[in-house]
Amino acid sequence: MKDFDPAALAQFTGTERYYRIAPKFLITDGVKYLADTAGCYWLLDAAVSHLVQLGTADWFVLVRLVVNGSAAVLTLEDGNGRVHRKQTIPYTDFPAPQQVLYACWDGQHWVLMLTGEY
Template identity: 70%
Template sequence: MSIDQVRDAGSIHNIRSANTCGKAWCRVQYVQTAICLTRLCCVCSSTSGHNDATWATGSANYYRLNRRCLITAGTKYLADEAGAYWLLDAAASYLLELGTSDWFVLVRLVVSDSHAVLTLEDGNGAVRASQQIPFTDFPISEQVLYACWDVDHWVLMLPSEY
């Protein structure tokens, strides 16, 4: 193991090992902080035996996607590792069209073969927007994101970060 990252905020030292599940796009890592040992796996499907980003349980930092949308650290990790900024951009464009009458929107991507359906729901099953994606190489068969309005921005997050 080697020290891979040192964060100034709180002086948290992350020590990473290179354990992976064998898939080319998977970067399963074990991150040891001063307090705990947490298994990270964001972009593996549940069939590979890993949890889908359950390591992300909140975010100390937000990243700007556009002037009205922010993303959490877990969502950024998902986009980085799965090459899925297109998903965040599509969700953000619909969120801006939907407005802020509802403070919560569930974003669901369902992948079948090499195509997908993106839906934005109210959280109770009512579809507010939907789009067919003719081609995608997104590695997970279904991904859910939550979007919450914080008075100034939409914040896209993983369900475990809610």
């Protein structure tokens, strides 16, 4: 992990560039910064695998990671509290107690972004 500072995520209010992480999956500048500094490309991989299973019926999905000690729970929700998918992660060194990302379907790609980039 490179010097992860959760407060630094607030600086991302849009994106200048999109980064392809899979054929139909893009991430924003903020999510790339998060993945690089927190060492959590595994989180993006997990979100992508669940989004593939969900399909595109819902164009908006909230991706929530909640850390409890050295374990975590990843949920994909509809934004109104309905859980689409839930995964227990037995070990993580994620450096914050929680992280929320938004996943939006743009008609061709899922775009994963920080909440401030929405």
